[in-house]
Amino acid sequence: QVHLQESGPGLVKPSETLSLTCNVSGSSISSPYYWAWIRQPPGKGLEWIASIYHSGNTYYNPSVESRVTVSVDTSKNQFSLKVNSMIAADTAFYYCARVRAGRFLFDFWGQGILVTVSS
Amino acid sequence: EIVMTQSPATLSVSPGERATLSCRASQSVSSNLAWYQQKPGQAPRLLIYGASTRATGIPARFSGSGSGTDFTLTISSLQSDDFAVYYCQQYNNWYSFGQGTKLEIK
Numbered sequence: 001q002v003h004l005q006e007s008g009p010g011l012v013k014p015s016e017t018l019s020l021t022c023n024v025s026g027s028s029i030s031s032p033y034y035w036a037w038i039r040q041p042p043g044k045g046l047e048w049i050a051s052i053y054h055s056g057n058t059y060y061n062p063s064v065e066s067r068v069t070v071s072v073d074t075s076k077n078q079f080s081l082k083v084n085s086m087i088a089a090d091t092a093f094y095y096c097a098r099v100r101a102g103r104f105l106f107d108f109w110g111q112g113i114l115v116t117v118s119s
Numbered sequence: 120e121i122v123m124t125q126s127p128a129t130l131s132v133s134p135g136e137r138a139t140l141s142c143r144a145s146q147s148v149s150s151n152l153a154w155y156q157q158k159p160g161q162a163p164r165l166l167i168y169g170a171s172t173r174a175t176g177i178p179a180r181f182s183g184s185g186s187g188t189d190f191t192l193t194i195s196s197l198q199s200d201d202f203a204v205y206y207c208q209q210y211n212n213w214y215s216f217g218q219g220t221k222l223e224i225k
Contacts, residue, residue, distance in 0.1 A: 101210075107168075
């Protein structure tokens with residue numbers, strides 16, 4: 001069974017950079033799947049942020065592309081997300097997930113991590 | 120942008136009964152439609168993809184149907200573990216999620 005686990009800070013200050021890591025187990029991150037970051041503000045809908053392939057190929061949601069970077073570390077079987085210039089509207093549950101097919105079908109998800117932006 | 124509309128917003132059903140959830144797309148998404156279940160404090164869980172294919176480990180009491188613009192998720196004989204929020208999502212043209220249907224115990 002594929003298992004994903006997010007790690008990172010639960011609180012960041014406005015204007016700071018958020019760094020999250022997703023550790024993947026039960027599947028090689030070098031298998032033929034993309035890996036994604038998705039977020040959900042409390043009580044609101046789901047927003048896809050970005051996806052990455054083990055080769056390093058990436059694609060981003062244009063709404064956040066200027067502030068976001070995703071990377072992959074195949075030696076550690078993990079991938080990461082950085083979001084610059086965090087603002088209150090970035091407060092959300094952040095999930096990592098595996099992309100089953102195409103670009104936007106997500107079959108395995110991490111449990112999520114709540115990131116609050118506050119001074 | 121394809122808008123996904125779910126109905127009803129809240130559905131009250133007794134354990135053991137059948138639940139029928141609807142999802143309508145503002146334009147055809149072919150069969151590129153998924154259903155997710157989300158419980159409080161948990162990540163969404165993929166139930167159905169391709170409109171009618173159950174994901175790995177999903178019980179047979181969950182079934183999906185439809186194509187084009189109208190889709191249905193049916194849960195036969197509801198169990199206590201099934202009370203949650205259900206989202207539909209199209210992945211035919213970019214992506215979009217419905218606003219969710221909360222399935223609550225009657």
